[in-house]
Amino acid sequence: MDLQISGKKALVLGASRGLGAAIAAGLAAEGVKVFAAARSADKIQATDNIVPVAVDLSDAASVAALIEKLNAEGGVDIVVNNSGGPKAGPALGQSSESWVAAFQSMATSIFSITDAMLAGMIARKWGRVITIGSSGVVQPIANLALSNGVRAAVAGWSKTLASEVARHGITVNMILPGRIATDRVRELDGIKAEKTGASLEAVQEASRNEIPVGRYGKPEEFAAVAVFLASSQASYVTGSSIRVDGGMIRGL
Structure with a gap:
């Protein structure tokens, strides 16, 4: 199947390892020019289609610098929001500082980056926003209170944004990984x-x-779903949260 995204440009956050690295590789294999961003950008191997970019999502100045760089490149057509998870711990006794830090790195930063890239997508009448969440959005995971809380807020943002930009040819979806x-x-x-x-x-x-x-699950199995959502064939899929969990979540 020709996914019809060769020649597009993408930003993949958290691309130095795990799900982000697998998604970056999957998009690059389809002929997409991928700006692979991570704090440890030096761990990302540059190729013809992969451009390592440094960013620290917990640092507003670093996020602003990434946005400036992408704007100088003419923006991107595909944004893959993949932020690292916060430290484990219960909801009881979490400090306000911990909540603020988690929200900055996992929510505020990706909101800002996505918003900055949407202007170009709207002008081109084509765009894809894919946000990696967690099965904790559907079924909260014990001892991961920060992740459960912040990712639930991100899910609300994603669903709201999907309705706002759909008429511009832009889809907005979440993927919820299980045990990958x-x-x-x-x-x-x-x-x-x-x-x-x-x-x-x-x-x-x-x-x-x-x-x-x-x-x-295997990272490449998860990445295949993300690559499909980035394709032209997925143009009627928006506002969705798709589980890739091997059937782990029992809820409907």
Whole structure:
């Protein structure tokens, strides 16, 4: 299938590893010029279609510098908002500083970047905004209060924005990953193992038993959904939150 996005330009945040890296590679394989952004941009290998860009989503000045650079390049057609998750912890006792910091890096920054790129998309009558969320939006994950709270706010923003820009040929969607085999998930499994006294292998086996397909997902499987949402064929899909979780979430 020709996804009809060769020659488009994309920004992928959090592109140095995990889901972001897989999405950047998937878009590049379709002929998209990808600005692959991350704090550790030096870890991203430049190719003909991948341009590493440094950004710290927790730093407003760094976000502003990224926006300026992208505007100088004529903007992008596809924005993939992929912010790292905050530290684990309960809702009870979280400081206001922790909430503000999490909202800045996971919400305010991507709102600002997306808003800045939308002017060009509107002018071109074509655009894609894809935001990576979490299954915690549907079913809150224990001990991830900051992520559950902030990503729920991002889901509300995404749904609202979808209605506002649809008439301009712009789609806005979220993808909700389940247990995908990334460094972040391994870190969370390690934290759970340490907290419960179980082995890492036991924690992972328990998680696999809760997933109908019986395994963790592969980053490239998740990326394939993002690449499709970025395509011209997905032009009638907007305002959606699509789960890529192997059937883990039991709710309708």
